[in-house]
Amino acid sequence: MVKRETNLVRGGLQRSQFKETSEALFLNSGFVYDSAEDAEAIFKGEQTGYQYSRYANPTVEMFEQRLALLDKSEACFATASGMSAVFGSMMCQLRAGDHIVSASALFGSCRYIIKEILPRFGIEVSFVNGKDLKSWEKNIKKNTKLFFFETPSNPCLELIDIEKVCELAKSKDILTIIDNIFASPVLQSPKDFGADIIVYSGTKHIDGQGRVMGGAILTSSKFKEETLKPFLRHTGPCISPFNAWVLLKSLETIELRVNKQSDQALEIARMLESHSNVEKVNYPFLNSFNQFDLAQKQMRKGSNMISFTIKGTKENAYNVINKLKLFDISNNLGDTKSLVTHPATTTHRILPEDERLSLGITDKLIRLSIGLENIEDIKNDLDLALKY
Numbered sequence: 001m002v003k004r005e006t007n008l009v010r011g012g013l014q015r016s017q018f019k020e021t022s023e024a025l026f027l028n029s030g031f032v033y034d035s036a037e038d039a040e041a042i043f044k045g046e047q048t049g050y051q052y053s054r055y056a057n058p059t060v061e062m063f064e065q066r067l068a069l070l071d072k073s074e075a076c077f078a079t080a081s082g083m084s085a086v087f088g089s090m091m092c093q094l095r096a097g098d099h100i101v102s103a104s105a106l107f108g109s110c111r112y113i114i115k116e117i118l119p120r121f122g123i124e125v126s127f128v129n130g131k132d133l134k135s136w137e138k139n140i141k142k143n144t145k146l147f148f149f150e151t152p153s154n155p156c157l158e159l160i161d162i163e164k165v166c167e168l169a170k171s172k173d174i175l176t177i178i179d180n181i182f183a184s185p186v187l188q189s190p191k192d193f194g195a196d197i198i199v200y201s202g203t204k205h206i207d208g209q210g211r212v213m214g215g216a217i218l219t220s221s222k223f224k225e226e227t228l229k230p231f232l233r234h235t236g237p238c239i240s241p242f243n244a245w246v247l248l249k250s251l252e253t254i255e256l257r258v259n260k261q262s263d264q265a266l267e268i269a270r271m272l273e274s275h276s277n278v279e280k281v282n283y284p285f286l287n288s289f290n291q292f293d294l295a296q297k298q299m300r301k302g303s304n305m306i307s308f309t310i311k312g313t314k315e316n317a318y319n320v321i322n323k324l325k326l327f328d329i330s331n332n333l334g335d336t337k338s339l340v341t342h343p344a345t346t347t348h349r350i351l352p353e354d355e356r357l358s359l360g361i362t363d364k365l366i367r368l369s370i371g372l373e374n375i376e377d378i379k380n381d382l383d384l385a386l387k388y
């Protein structure tokens, strides 16, 4: 079996009869059949062949196979965005009367799905402190079907012990969905710790260059064939072949990008930690991080994401953000360009204030996504912005 780096460049490659070097972009919605009999056989599943790009497409399949190899999962279904991956992974299996337990430290839209949308369909939900295993255990009911969490969480990089939570879930026949978006498949393989379903926003590190939307659900072949595919094929949150092609080509460089960006982020986190105007830095690979041991256990590096609380007020935080020249103000993340955001008033704005504050998302919190610019340039930019 070839190694990871080789899979990132060659995994899933299917050459057409034209023998192109780079993967082909099959930008088409339908496919033709040689005869009515062939069409019938393909629809019945007695003969292989593509039918319609809402079901499957050769470019999309190349992306799915390459990402599955990187993620160490058996199977992948690509989706139009990270949110359609999150929603599809839940709705393909939940029904009225079921119960889901979720960590409360969640990206705003994930929280909206669980808190506002699922209950409309008769699905019960409970939110728990994801770091506390007992809290997961206490909230299990007879009808609990799913556990959901993100680790590291957006934006405070709170970690959840994947192995322990998955172990508990398995002992009660509960499936676990993990949003692995912050770490990316390069830095964390939840499958190694027992996760059943892993979701990604392709929009983040997978593209990593701010171009296209996309998402993916990674799971076992059995779950994909029996549960996921029927739901997604008929409801239609499919990815455009063009977007899948961009993401497929981006996977070729993801390891180089994410590793370098994470190395730079560690240096920046250390610099921020010793800065007189910084109160607290959230970064999993800092020795001072309160879950450093867990980070070492389940992550390969600390990621390119950092959040930190400044000394002062919201106005000081806004001034720091506005003074940054190299960082673009943007709520996206994982990009080769360094980005800065103020979570309390953007990505996590919809959370009730008391919940937001209990998660550490204060007005003084700033989130950074470290890019590929020269490290000294990034440090100088931050240093100048933090002078007040």
Ligand SMILES: Cc1ncc(COP(=O)(O)O)c(C=O)c1O
Pocket: 081, 082, 083, 084, 086, 107, 109, 110, 150, 154, 179, 181, 182, 200, 201, 202, 203, 204, 213, 214, 215
């Ligand atoms: C943790 C997390 N989950 C899900 C998403 C949704 O991804 P997308 O924007 O591709 O729908 C995001 C986007 O910021 C995110 O940060």
